[in-house]
Amino acid sequence: MIHSFRLSARAITVFSALAITGLAPGLPAPAHAADGQPVPVQPRWKPEHRPKGLVGPARPVKAEKARKKRKVRRQPVEVRRPRVRLDVGGPEGPLVPGRSYDWPYSITNLGPRTAEGVFFRTPVPGGLEYVSGQGNCSMQGPYVVCAVGSLQQHQTHTGVITTRVSEHATPASTVQGSVEVKWTGGTTTGSFPATSISQASDLVVTANGPGQVQAGHQITYTFTVENRGPSAATGVTVNAPGTSTQTPVTVVGGQNCAAQGDQGVVCTLGTVGAHTSKTFTVVFKATPKATPGAIFVRRFEVVSSTPDLHPDDNYATVRPTVIRYLPTRDRDEFDDEFPDRPRPRPMPRAPRDEAPREEAPAPAPEAPAPAPRTAVEALPETGSDTQSRVDLALALLGTGLVLVGVAARRRRASSGRTGRL
Structure with missing residues (x-):
């Protein structure tokens, strides 16, 4: 049996049987010695003259190539499905009660196929109130749901959710909302950045x-x-x-x-x-x-x-x-503010005449009667200044009447002298 041939198992078996039976071309039948033992048969050609179609040298297989072949065989068949990536963001620093803040998000399809029926859903954390959402967003129970629709390969959808911090939110409490994105045949989850409620006053x-x-x-x-x-x-x-x-x-x-x-x-x-x-x-x-x-x-x-x-x-x-300075201001307040101010001296008050008695003689009929003193007494009590002015006016009136009478007598006397001459 020749073991140097690179043939399949069936060809080696047939060739060995032909060699045994002596039917193979170019190979003699096995010879037997006198004692009945087979005699080894020598080939009729040299190794370099062997037919190229039947015999070839063995080629070594590289180890790297063998490992690659094994890896290819072990790698499972990948199912072509869409892959969706979720990115979220949030405001920096504590949230002040009474103010509004934006929460951005983006959804990207990284897979080889179109993602159908994509929608975004997140609950509203305690202490926050939903205001609006960019896109087709609405409140559905305790969740904010935004309908995205279909996402083609390498397509990105962006949106913003706006919330307002309640004025009754507990200071120093933590705020963080979970996020869920679903599409036909898959789901991915995430969460907004954690933040807290700030101290606030009014x-x-x-x-x-x-x-x-x-x-x-x-x-x-x-x-x-x-x-x-x-x-x-x-x-x-x-x-x-x-x-x-x-x-x-x-x-x-x-x-x-x-x-x-x-x-x-x-x-x-x-x-x-x-x-x-x-x-x-x-x-x-x-x-x-x-x-x-x-x-x-x-x-x-x-x-x-x-x-x-x-x-x-x-x-x-x-x-x-x-x-300006108000002169009608109360005098006591004025004196308290300026204690060193010199005080004006009060004007002397003229004595008041008593009421005329019944036995007083009546005034002469030829001379006009002066104003009765009762008129002065009937004047209202307005202070010493007003009374003095009234008395002075009456004195001047009487003096004027006397002077008028004297002038009249002098004119009559001068006219009488001129008539005698």
């Missing part, structure tokens, strides 16, 4: 004070800062920016207040607890040369390091008007 400032200030005088305003919650406000300050132009009224000082450049002022209050308030005062002064009628306007703003829910009510405006 500060309100009011000012109370007179609406007028006299030139050269001072007025005091009382400010009240109230925190309506829900959290305490830290680093609270009330400030009024200065102006480069000269104003008729300036800030002299105040409680816990410090002057700033260009006539500005900053009042420090520190921490104002939830549902509590603090008050302070600010003193204003009108310059001595302030023009009467000028209006001084100064806006005060309250700020804090804690986010404010309603910043629109963080302002209070002071608007005093400059006026």
Whole structure:
């Protein structure tokens, strides 16, 4: 049997049988020795003269090629299905109650086939309220559902969900929503970035004070800062920016207040607890040369390091008007303000005549009767100044009548002398 041939098992078997029976061409029948043992047969040709069609050298197989063939055989057949990738994002930093935030997302089809019936679904976390959604989005029970439809190969769908933080959300609580994307034959999940609810307060400032200030005088305003919650406000300050132009009224000082450049002022209050308030005062002064009628306007703003829910009510405006000195002001108030002012001397009061008695003689009929003294007594009590003026007027009237009579007698006397001549 020749084992150097590279033939199949069937060819080797047939060739061996022919060699045994002596029917193979070119091979003699097996010879037997005298003792009956077979004699080895020598080939009639040399190895280099062997037929090329029947015998060939064995070729070694490389190890790398063998491993590759085994890998190819072991690799399973891949099913051609769509592959969907989900990417989500969220706002940075704590969420302030009362404000709205956007939550973006994108869906990409990476697979070789079209993804059919794709939709996006996420629940609304506690403390948030659904506002709107970009695309075909709506609230369905506790979930926000956005219908995407079909996604072709390497196609991307983007969207944004807008939510509002409730004013009653618990401060420092964690907010994170799960996300689910489904399509025909597959599902993928994810979650939005985790964040938290920030501390928040609601500060309100009011000012109370007179609406007028006299030139050269001072007025005091009382400010009240109230925190309506829900959290305490830290680093609270009330400030009024200065102006480069000269104003008729300036800030002299105040409680816990410090002057700033260009006539500005900053009042420090520190921490104002939830549902509590603090008050302070600010003193204003009108310059001595302030023009009467000028209006001084100064806006005060309250700020804090804690986010404010309603910043629109963080302002209070002071608007005093400059006026002249009021002479009709109460004398006691005037004397208290100027104690060293010299007091004017009161005018002497003329004695009042008593009522005429019944036995008094009647006035002469030829002369006009003077006004009765009872008329003077009937005048209202208006003070010593008015009475003195009335008495002086009556005296001047009487003197005038006397002078008129004297002049008349002199004219008559002079006319009589001229007639005699």
